[in-house]
Amino acid sequence: MLEERGIVTCSITALPEITAKVAPPRTLAVPYPLGYPLGAPGDPGLQSRIIEAALTLCEGEPATEPVAFVA
Secondary structure (H helix, E strand, O other), X not given: OOHHHOOOOOEEEOOHHHXXXXXXXXXXXXXXXXXXXXXXXXXXXXXXXXXXXXXXXXXXXXXXXXXXXXX
């Protein structure tokens, strides 16, 4: 409903195969354990890159497959 109202969304996931079943419009798949979608605590550089990657996805059209984050 958010996308239908013009609010762009992006999911960050550690389990892309499960998230794909929900089919959010945009998904960034990260290689980190559950509970750490932005990587390890105390690594603001990595955390910023993940957020920037998610925001970049928000600039594009909805996708059918999760996009893998590359550190």
